[in-house]
Amino acid sequence: MSKYIFVTGGVVSGLGKGITAASMAMLIKAQGYTVDMIKFDPYFNVDSLYLSPYQHGEVFVTDDGGEGDLVLGHYERFLDQNLSENSNITSGKIYSAVIRRERDGAYDGESVQVVPHITDEIKRTLYTLNRPETDVVVCEIGGVVGDIENHPYLEAIRQCRGELGKGNAVYIHVTYVPVIEMSGEHKTKPTQNSVKELQNIGIQPDIIVCRSDYQLDDAAKKKLSLFCNVERNGIIESVTTDNLYQVPLRLHEQNFEGVALNKLKMEEREPKLDAWRDMCARAEAAQNSDKKLRVAVVGKYVEKVTAYQSLTDAITTAGLLKNEAVEISLVSSADVENDPSVLDGFDGILIASGFGVRGFDGKIAAAKYAREKDVPCLLLGLGAQAGLIEFARDVCNMTGANTQEFDDKTPYGVVCSIDPPMLKKGAFPTVITPGTYLSRIYGAQTVSERHRHRFDFSATYEQLFLRNGLVFSAHSPTGVPEAFEIPTNKFFIGTVYNPEYRSRLLSTHPLFAEFIKVISK
Structure with missing residues (x-):
């Protein structure tokens, strides 16, 4: 009992x-x-x-x-x-x-x-x-x-x-x-x-x-x-x-x-408790460090620090495991929309997930800034959808490209409703495309990731994106794209799923580990 x-x-x-x-x-x-x-x-x-x-x-x-x-x-x-x-x-x-x-x-x-x-x-x-x-x-x-x-x-x-x-x-x-x-x-x-x-x-x-x-x-x-x-x-x-x-x-x-x-x-x-003590010692050393990696987390709930608790824990832990001190700044996507230069001086940018149209244009602006200036960028959930839309509009010349969630009359629905319509939540298998950056990060062909979203990347434009330099690097077992990357950038990866839910204090998720590794170079 x-x-x-x-x-x-x-x-x-x-x-x-x-x-x-x-x-x-x-x-x-x-x-x-x-x-x-x-x-x-x-x-x-x-x-x-x-x-x-x-x-x-x-x-x-x-x-x-x-x-x-x-x-x-x-x-x-x-x-x-x-x-x-x-x-x-x-x-x-x-x-x-x-x-x-x-x-x-x-x-x-x-x-x-x-x-x-x-x-x-x-x-x-x-x-x-x-x-x-x-x-x-x-x-x-x-x-x-x-x-x-x-x-x-x-x-x-x-x-x-x-x-x-x-x-x-x-x-x-x-x-x-x-x-x-x-x-x-x-x-x-x-x-x-x-x-x-x-x-x-x-x-x-x-x-x-x-x-x-x-x-x-x-x-x-x-x-x-x-x-x-x-x-x-x-x-x-x-x-x-x-x-x-x-x-x-x-x-x-x-x-x-x-x-x-x-x-x-x-x-x-x-x-x-040796591993826990070691992690705490690393955290103390990071607190006292004069040199810190600056990471901007772009979102719309920045007034509430705990709105991104798993995300900030994942970034911090990834830094500690690599003996790097990370300074995280929550940046309002509305501020980025008004003035993208608020992202100047950051070593890395993370565009967070969320729901609703408010602040979405700011996430698009943040993705554009990171892509054009080649600032290492990890885009998650709605943030990844914003990144795909920005690429469609500004690189593929798909004028009016959007998510069907916010514009059901868009001529290019690069983000579309899940079929059948539902909230996809919980852990699902994801198949990684061989030879991609993502495959090197995971070191596996199939992984399990936690999802919480109603809209997917559309497979309709996959070849058009590929010709313009964006690769869908992961798919669901049924072929729906779940992650993308731009190989010519140092680190520009977007996932429709939320890897932060699987990150732990003693063993961070490989995506965050690689993100910190890249920005620390």
Whole structure:
């Protein structure tokens, strides 16, 4: 039977529950145990399909086509493991399942209520991860204790301890411990009140993770232990850092995972953290480096840094693995449209994916700038569509070329609707064209890449593009183009798929590795 670790939040949101949960999962896995993860989000969207990146950051896609917010990406990268659509469950999914069951007459005429029906559905979903091959399941509850919408989840995980039995469930509460600047004193009362609210629900935390901008003194830790009824070794501090990669190591120094394993009656082992420590050392060296590679990420959601979380992590990691410090600047595509010279001085340009016509002309302008000035450029998703349209218009003289998404009357639909119309999402096989730059990068004939798009490159103009110097270097098994390159440029590659979803912290995706290799020359 799997054991469960539940992570809740208190005082304020945005404290890093997701990073804390991912760190716990990574540290337990480093001890040789098998781990799975799940997050319950209390909003009523069924998934992140229609969520704006301004809400919860990027939309992350799993192999099986599941869509979740950026936390799902943190889980995969910290755990170095593929997750599934079952790893991100929303209230939309939970309530929809209960209503469907009621419509099918499954409740024998009962009044359907939050307790027990919604809470039972939450537990049913949670227990689908209870498998013989999984030692520990780490479960994060979105929101903050006191939010009306996450109360059913707290009630469900309260019931879990009784059902799972003593020694099979651990509760971790992540809270904020502010400091009064004038006195330099940590104030523990917000955490005490948050824990009391949790206790009123019937949950006694085993571990409290205290987020603060400054280290906690012993007096504050003793007070929290006394008034929150938590053993002293269960008071863990998590001090603000610019380097998220350091968080698991800082928690490990306080025996974070050891306390949890002890509560779960599991053996503590020596964790294998050498690769992680090496990556953190490289990150520290990069931070202190005077020489940095400058990369522009051109997109339209630049006001929200987390809208491109997987992308920026992939670029940064690729740099670290090659001992290169990378400075990433988010550049608004609208600014590029008005003045392409804003891209002057960058060593490389990455044109990001996205949805909608706003900012699309700026991505076209960025592609033109990179192609004509031979600045290494990686174009992804909608960014790659912009690059293909720019090439069609300016090199192939296909006046009016466009995507059918934004102009259904275009004389040259170089980007066309998927047939049949659908949102293609999840992992699909991609066949690499032999002899191309892309084939040298991958070193394989067939790869699996994650997709999230409604429009494809059109194969109709493939030969015309080829005659003008653009090669479609990858296709779907049915022959639909999925990637292109311009061989005469140092690096000009576009993919309709999103390689950043497959990049990891200890082993970056080969496309990003090659991109950094080229711009570092």
